[in-house]
Amino acid sequence: MTAYSTLRFDAARCTGCGDCMTACAVAKTGSDDPGRSRLRVLPGNTPGTWEAAVCRQCGDPRCVSFCPAAALAKDPETGTVEWDGAKCVNCLLCTVGCAYAGIAFDAAAGHVAKCDHCGGNPACAAACGEGALEWMTTARIYNEVGQDEDLFVPGLAGCQGCNTEIVMRHAMRRIGPDCVLATPPGCVPGMGSVGYNGMTGTKVPVFHPLLTNAASMLAGVRRAHKRQGRDVLAVALAGDGGASDVGFQSLSGAAERGEEILFIVIDNEGYMNTGMQRSSCTPFGAWTSTTPVGERGRGKTQDAKNLPLIMVMHECDYVATASTAFMEDFYAKLDRAIAAARHGFAYLHVYSPCTTGWRFPAEKNIEVARRAVECNFVTLWEFTPEAGLRFTRDPDRPRPLADYLSALGKFRHLGADQVGHLERHLAENVKRLRGLAREPAAA
Amino acid sequence: MHSHYLILGASHAALSAVAAIRMADTDNALTVVAKEPHLPYSPTVLPYVVSGRSDPARIALADEAWFGERKVDVLRGTGVAGVDPVLRRVRLADGRELFYDKLLVATGARPFVPPVPGLSALPFHVLRTLDDALALREAARGARRALVLGAGLIGSHAAENLAKAGLEVTVVEREPRMLPAYFDARAAAIIERRFAEHGVRVLTGATVRTAERAAEGCRLGVENGAGWEALEADLLVVGAGVVPATDFLAGTRMDGNRGIPVDDDMAAAEGIWAAGDCARVASFYGGPPVVGGILPDAVQQGRVAGQAMAGDPGRKPYAGAIPLNTYTFFGHQAVSVGVQDLPGAETHRCGDPAAGRDLKVVTRDGRLAGIFGIDWPFDGGVMWELILRRVDLAPVMDRFLADPQDTARTLMSKLWR
Incomplete structure (x- = not known):
């Protein structure tokens, strides 16, 4: 199995200009009549909105099943549903099979026509100046790492819909087996990565330091291996509580000394493994079991500590923030962090929505992670001493914060004053980061 | 010989069932019995073989490699002589016997010859x-x-x-x-x-x-x-129509020329399913069950049957037959989706018969029941989905009648993109 590249239509960005249709018609028929386009942009139900009808290159294409002449077939290499004009008998049954209007009769051509992705360089996407049509290569990650070994055992005891498990498995898949892993107390060992009854839950050497000494133990592990001439990556998968509160002394020390460590903090904004207590990374206003909501309590009364920014101030070789809703970005940063950990301290801060502790449905995890970024609750950036700080996702024009807050039970009680405080704090945070950024944000 | 899944027939319904079974069950033995020695093909392509447009060597819907990838044993060139539903045994025309756990009858239809003297x-x-x-x-x-x-x-x-x-x-x-x-x-x-x-x-x-x-x-x-x-x-x-090709069921309670009655899982009896031109299914519009006899239905029914046979937890019951077809003649295109009339239905008509163009739209309670066009652009598959989903067209009816293609595509984008 492979995953394929595909065309993505983002209705919110489409202006209905029709350039894509003209480009398609020119590329496919030589005519500039948009009516000949194999992609059709249509007015939506509400004025000013637009929709697109185009072949989805289905995984189980019904047009292919309905073709009596074997003229349609899905190319296993590219994923494109290909039409063979020499075999087609023009019976139009394929058009009945498609519920997406992806294949239709082209009267001028005298036969059916469908999108063929222009052989991997679609003219429509190239012509779209709004970013509404994109040739998506997200699936490249799957193609790249899908065959890599998962370095955790199959049955980890995370909560249903756990985001941290996703972070762990993806990170270790990329890091590979030549490493020693430290998992200080928290959800990561709690769900079984350190194992049960003398068996480890990983397929790499793993140990369970104290909350206080993960970074210092890893520093010794890396140095000892290096002295013996082995290039073994020292990796921590730590929670935000362990890193920002109890373990901060050893973390700060190792970073300041430039120890060669890849320190990944999985930030679920509290001590979720032990009963959802607040940590210094818990945001203002959030409910936790130690910042309760009741007659007087209205959630946490302090703002979250900006741990990744504190790590920037350590002048680490690499610091970045990431989110599982933006996997390409996550993988790109993992690659740079892994490389940096061979010559200095690399710190990767991954936001990890917690279905249990934040109180939202398990299936909404990635959606929550995405909204956090889109509302600027979480910003995506990276830092190196040479290049400085750089946004990897533009924080301009964020979604309304309410889109994020309303998705989470832990913010349900917030009053307007608390929302206002959060909004000011987030705006201040973006402003501060922008002040540190040396170059304009990536598109 | 024993095969967990046994499929009689090798055209659209059978192939669709094979694909569906293998989505859910990659292991259990699957055998297909094809009456003809040829690789599977569609009866629908045959007029084009007659006209010379289709090369008979290039019409196969599946080849040995396709079956091989799906671990399917194919017995070609042998018909079915009888089925014993109690022993779960199929007797082939060449004398061989096959035992099965789950049987799909997808033998299609044979030509009906009118009883004209001489x-x-x-x-x-x-x-x-x-x-x-x-x-x-x-x-x-x-x-x-x-x-x-x-x-x-x-x-x-x-x-x-x-x-x-x-x-x-x-x-x-x-x-x-x-x-x-x-x-x-x-x-x-x-x-x-x-x-x-x-x-x-x-x-x-x-x-x-x-x-x-x-x-x-x-x-x-x-x-x-x-x-x-x-x-x-x-x-x-x-070319006076077809009747289900189920002679080998004589003596079982699925006997008869009127198609094998099935439920919405395409199940006909304990351990037996039927799909395609030989199955008698519920109509989407209610009323007596029907033998669809059309290619799209064969594909859909074969899929439902395969999913049911393999116990696919994601299966959806068969929604009921909706007549639909396409017909191209002398360079013109006719598409027919749904029924011409229903009690309480309204008919909307436009077109230009003199120029050979026609559009008929049948609705009931604001829902599409049928749409029929000659040289009139609309997407049959989108219309089919509008009928299946019973989409309320009342808010957009005027637009729909003026421009069924783009209006339906807009609805599609909202409802099932």
Whole structure:
């Protein structure tokens, strides 16, 4: 199995200009009549909105099943549903099979026509100046790492819909087996990565330091291996509580000394493994079991500590923030962090929505992670001493914060004053980061 | 020999079931029994084999590699002699016996030959198998005058191809119009006019009463409203419809020529499923069950049956048959989705019959029940989905009637993109 590249239509960005249709018609028929386009942009139900009808290159294409002449077939290499004009008998049954209007009769051509992705360089996407049509290569990650070994055992005891498990498995898949892993107390060992009854839950050497000494133990592990001439990556998968509160002394020390460590903090904004207590990374206003909501309590009364920014101030070789809703970005940063950990301290801060502790449905995890970024609750950036700080996702024009807050039970009680405080704090945070950024944000 | 899954038949329903089974169960043994020695093909492509448009060597829907990848044993060139549902055993025509846990009957249909005195003694052609198509193609080369019984899809396609091959063609249809299953009188009149323009004589409302040999080949006595007429030809094609090919079920309670009754999982009996042209299924619109006999339904039913047989937890029950088809004739396109009429339905009509264009939309309670067009652009598959989902068109009805294609595409984008 492979995953394929595909065309993505983002209705919110489409202006209905029709350039894509003209480009398609020119590329496919030589005519500039948009009516000949194999992609059709249509007015939506509400004025000013637009929709697109185009072949989805289905995984189980019904047009292919309905073709009596074997003229349609899905190319296993590219994923494109290909039409063979020499075999087609023009019976139009394929058009009945498609519920997406992806294949239709082209009267001028005298036969059916469908999108063929222009052989991997679609003219429509190239012509779209709004970013509404994109040739998506997200699936490249799957193609790249899908065959890599998962370095955790199959049955980890995370909560249903756990985001941290996703972070762990993806990170270790990329890091590979030549490493020693430290998992200080928290959800990561709690769900079984350190194992049960003398068996480890990983397929790499793993140990369970104290909350206080993960970074210092890893520093010794890396140095000892290096002295013996082995290039073994020292990796921590730590929670935000362990890193920002109890373990901060050893973390700060190792970073300041430039120890060669890849320190990944999985930030679920509290001590979720032990009963959802607040940590210094818990945001203002959030409910936790130690910042309760009741007659007087209205959630946490302090703002979250900006741990990744504190790590920037350590002048680490690499610091970045990431989110599982933006996997390409996550993988790109993992690659740079892994490389940096061979010559200095690399710190990767991954936001990890917690279905249990934040109180939202398990299936909404990635959606929550995405909204956090889109509302600027979480910003995506990276830092190196040479290049400085750089946004990897533009924080301009964020979604309304309410889109994020309303998705989470832990913010349900917030009053307007608390929302206002959060909004000011987030705006201040973006402003501060922008002040540190040396170059304009990536598109 | 024993196979966990046993599929009788190897066309659309069977192949669709194979794919569905293997999505859910990659391991258990699966055997397909194909009556013909050829690789699987579609009966729908046969008129194009006759016309020469399709190369018989390039019409296979699946090859050995396709079956190999899915770990399917294929027994080709052997029919089925009988089924014992109690012992779960199938007897093949060549004497072999196969035991199964789960059986799918997807044997399709065979041509119906009307009970006209003398007809069975005459040499005539049907068009259901590849061998039929090759024989008809060969016969057409030497023939001069052709008679086609039946103006359904097979008869109409055959008539057009024979006319294009230079034969003098007459079509005899018992119903008062061509393609009665898919088009009403006004639309059929447009199709009939195209046939007339191309020199094909179409006799509708005409019944063949006698059949006998004549000097040229055959002579048929045809009765229509106006009286009797004797028609002679040196090539006779019978395209008078099909009946389910389930003779081997004689003696079981699935016996009979009216199709195997199935539920919405395509289950016919304990351990037995049926799909495609041999299955009798519920109609989407209610009323008595029907034998769909169309390619899209065969694909859908085969999929449901395969999912049910493999216990696929993601399966959805069969939604009920909706008549739909496409018909291209002399370079024109006709698409028919849904039913022509329902109690309480409204009919909306536009088009330009003089120019050969027509559109008929049937709605009930603001929901689409049927849409029929000739040279009128709309997406049959989108319309089918609108019917299946019972989408309320009332808020956009005017737009829908003025521009069914784009309006339906907009609805699609909102509802199931």
